[in-house]
Amino acid sequence: MSRIGKAPISIPEGVTVNLNDGVIxxxxxxxxxxxxxxxxxxxxxxxxxxxxRPSESKDHKSKHGLYRALINHMVExxxxxxxxxxxxxxxGYRASHQGQKLDMALGFSHNIVMDLAPEVKLExxxxxxxxxxxxxxxxxxQLLGQVAAKIRSxxxxxxxxxxxxxxxxxxxxxxxxxxx
Numbered sequence: 001m002s003r004i005g006k007a008p009i010s011i012p013e014g015v016t017v018n019l020n021d022g023v024i025x026x027x028x029x030x031x032x033x034x035x036x037x038x039x040x041x042x043x044x045x046x047x048x049x050x051x052x053r054p055s056e057s058k059d060h061k062s063k064h065g066l067y068r069a070l071i072n073h074m075v076e077x078x079x080x081x082x083x084x085x086x087x088x089x090x091x092g093y094r095a096s097h098q099g100q101k102l103d104m105a106l107g108f109s110h111n112i113v114m115d116l117a118p119e120v121k122l123e124x125x126x127x128x129x130x131x132x133x134x135x136x137x138x139x140x141x142q143l144l145g146q147v148a149a150k151i152r153s154x155x156x157x158x159x160x161x162x163x164x165x166x167x168x169x170x171x172x173x174x175x176x177x178x179x180x
Contacts, residue, residue, distance in 0.1 A: 005064035028078025
């Protein structure tokens with residue numbers, strides 16, 4: 001049995017979980033999320049959500065842990081929220097924001113201007129002598145990861161000097177340069 005799937009999800013105070021017609025809806029202080037559930041049984045009882053699978057088939061086993069993890073992220077997101085930080089490593093790399101517009105100078109001929117979804121809160125930190133940092137905060141973990149991956153895709157870190165957009169704390173595989 002899936003170790004992740006069989007663990008019950010405790011519902012914190014201020015969070016409501018509703019299940020109707022195969023769609024689970026989670027509401028909390030930070031927002032509301034919903035997810036369609038297929039191939040597994042979900043029960044909401046006395047401040048716990050329990051995910052059970054109908055059979056031992058491979059498809060049901062794989063979706064058991066998946067849906068449990070998705071529901072757990074929804075509950076955690078509407079109660080606490082998620083934060084991702086990206087670091088711009090490179091000479092002249094800058095980031096600034098106005099509202100939901102992120103403006104990045106990443107060594108191309110023009111700046112990259114990106115409109116972010118309203119669910120994602122944006123903050124940029126630029127200190128003298130340190131690399132600029134982009135902080136993204138949201139209650140939706142999937143959307144947050146997608147936005148962070150899109151920003152990183154504009155200039156992925158290269159293996160020689162490590163220049164580019166990287167996640168804070170990310171370990172990069174470095175290569176030795178050519179020998180003379």
